[in-house]
Amino acid sequence: MSLEFRHIAHAYGDVAALKGVSFSANAGEITCLLGSSGCGKSTLLNLAAGLLEVQEGNVSVGGEVMAEPGRNPPPEARPVGLVFQDGALFPHMTIAKNIAFGLPRGSASGAVVEDWLERVGLSGLGGRYPHELSGGQQQRAALARAMAPGPKVLLMDEPFASVDIVLRRRLRRDCRRLLREAGTITVMVTHDPEEALDVGDRIAVMEGGRIVQFGTPEDLHERPATASVGAIFGGAQILVAEREGERFRTPLGTWPIESVAGDVPPGPDVDLLIHAEALVCEPDAGGLAVLDVHPLGVASRVLVESESGEEISIQTTSPVEEGQRYRVTPRAGSVRAFARD
The missing domain is CATH 3.40.50.300 (P-loop containing nucleotide triphosphate hydrolases)
Structure with a gap:
């Protein structure tokens, strides 16, 4: 029935x-x-x-x-x-x-x-x-x-x-x-x-x-x-990216294709799906400026400023401080890529 x-x-x-x-x-x-x-x-x-x-x-x-x-x-x-x-x-x-x-x-x-x-x-x-x-x-x-x-x-x-x-x-x-x-x-x-x-x-x-x-x-x-x-369903965030050879250009920086788990869709325009625990923030004087940090428990919601001046909200489990700069990269094989509609 x-x-x-x-x-x-x-x-x-x-x-x-x-x-x-x-x-x-x-x-x-x-x-x-x-x-x-x-x-x-x-x-x-x-x-x-x-x-x-x-x-x-x-x-x-x-x-x-x-x-x-x-x-x-x-x-x-x-x-x-x-x-x-x-x-x-x-x-x-x-x-x-x-x-x-x-x-x-x-x-x-x-x-x-x-x-x-x-x-x-x-x-x-x-x-x-x-x-x-x-x-x-x-x-x-x-x-x-x-x-x-x-x-x-x-x-x-x-x-x-x-x-x-x-x-x-x-x-x-x-x-x-x-x-x-x-x-x-x-x-x-x-x-x-x-x-x-x-x-x-x-x-x-x-x-x-x-x-x-x-x-x-x-x-x-x-x-x-x-x-x-x-x-x-996964509590993940989406980043708009462009594929350039064996790398992805994202608002958070350029990431290697090895970051992606599974198949990479054809075409230059992709959406990258990434979980908070997969984003690693390391101190870097030339990195992204942290504008605001809001603890969410295990992870934090972090507002960063990209190289182009765009403000981007991300989630990460890495310890970060407001006013400092960080290089933001994903762990290898932690990202999923989808063709952009």
């Missing part, structure tokens, strides 16, 4: 939000759509939910087309549950009635409600109203309401963004366990790479209405397809 998006294109007026997106989300897995604002991730979720009409391509569940141009059933006619950032509980209903809202009327509905209250850790709180619960409890209630009818697909739009970071981590852990136990097809939108790595079985990284890489957290962290994906 899977939720499939095939060749989805969507526009708001003259602005293209999605450009031929195709991927599938499997039962028992959490698939995260990760990207910055405007990348198209929420548009994809809304197309699956029935909040937007499919303009091009189709969306299917279990091999059966659920939505396509000219056929866009409303949300209530789709086998999907929805969880939004703010929970969106009915304020005039108790938590128990919120959870029971999508259930068929009958003697079994009360048992289902009690079961889900227990699953999400809200036993004994069914008689309370949303405003009487904490933010984390409200999100648990929203999850129970979405899951109680037994949807084939659960769609979640940044469901943990409104709670503090400690509670957010606990909610993510509990939510992941519940969804895997239920075997639900889950698609979650997030802009937080840490959240995607923590929750997602597979992650679709989106940029400009397209998926630039789709894979497991390990795939994206260890084998990024682009420099931007590597920067998102």
Whole structure:
């Protein structure tokens, strides 16, 4: 069983939000759509939910087309549950009635409600109203309401963004366990790479209405397809460089080609991906001037001035002092090179 998006294109007026997106989300897995604002991730979720009409391509569940141009059933006619950032509980209903809202009327509905209250850790709180619960409890209630009818697909739009970071981590852990136990097809939108790595079985990284890489957290962290994906997941930084024979000219100086691990892409224009621990700063009177140093823990964010007068922010684990000059070089084999788009 899977939720499939095939060749989805969507526009708001003259602005293209999605450009031929195709991927599938499997039962028992959490698939995260990760990207910055405007990348198209929420548009994809809304197309699956029935909040937007499919303009091009189709969306299917279990091999059966659920939505396509000219056929866009409303949300209530789709086998999907929805969880939004703010929970969106009915304020005039108790938590128990919120959870029971999508259930068929009958003697079994009360048992289902009690079961889900227990699953999400809200036993004994069914008689309370949303405003009487904490933010984390409200999100648990929203999850129970979405899951109680037994949807084939659960769609979640940044469901943990409104709670503090400690509670957010606990909610993510509990939510992941519940969804895997239920075997639900889950698609979650997030802009937080840490959240995607923590929750997602597979992650679709989106940029400009397209998926630039789709894979497991390990795939994206260890084998990024682009420099931007590597920067998102590896905590690395990108330097624009030009290849000159067996060397790279960068804003930080000229580096030997041996700095690069793996293949070097053809063409003169490349993006170099480098981690903080790979940048070595050595005192050098003719080197780059350090304008500012901001400790980040193990590494420091350092503002340097290049030979051309450009101010560049880098991260390094080398000890440096403001007002001093340093030669900045990478350790051999520590850099990854990507063709510049």
